[in-house]
Amino acid sequence: MKGITRLPGNRRHALIPVVALLALASFPGATAGRAVPGPLGVTAAAGATRQSARVGALFGGDLEGGHFCTASVVRSGGRDLILTAAHCLSGDGDTDVVFAPGYRDGRAPYGLWRVTETFVPGAWSDRSDEDSDFAFAIVASKGGMDLEDVVGANELVTGRATGGAVVTVSGYPNVLDAPVTCTNRPGVQSRTQQRIACPDFTDGTSGSPWVDGEGRVVGVLGGFEQGGATDDVSYSAVLGPAAAALYREATEP
16 A cells, blocks of 8 residues: 655745635636636635535544645546645555545535545656656545545546646635635646646645636646745646556556
8 A cells, every 4th residue: 555644835835815815706617627707817715516525625634633735536437536746645654644525614524535545656756756746546435435426526637738728726725724716727837837827826725626617637736846936826747648647557446
């Protein structure tokens, strides 16, 4: 079994303006699953919807210790797979990390799902390669049900051109007990990295999915500067052959 450990200070250091952010009204379509026309580049509180339930927070053991990264459910044959940033996980040792889909206000409405196995790219484990800052984890079933049975899942797609469509990024700043979301069009940072301008994506949002208008995950917040050194611009490695190969490994029977 591949274990994981929590990494402290996983990204940003700027504090989110909590009062101002919570005052923002959610705009139509600004949830984890559908990026529909609306204000671009505006961060708002994410509503509790069927789509947003597929995004959750990662905790070390239980809800008491606070959440440290974001993850989302991606479709798999085992119906038990989540996607996050590689710098949120470790490929060595035992772990007590749990995933809380749809977490908000100190509660896990869909339960806590314990990580049992992780899949981290060798290039990340060997040298923290920013182009390999994505990872998968399998969670244990609960009461005879798999994770997808409870909250559903988004399809993971690789090989998509950066900037081809707007995406919605949703995640959990570690100073908030509810997710935030922002829709905008990604731009090219480099041949292997993409960027998006969305304010107030601070510590804790690493691993946030980038979801296109068809409900497909086309990026994961991480990569360059482990997701970004400021709270206004976030990054994702371009999901290409390496991500596709790791997904196949994670979903092999």
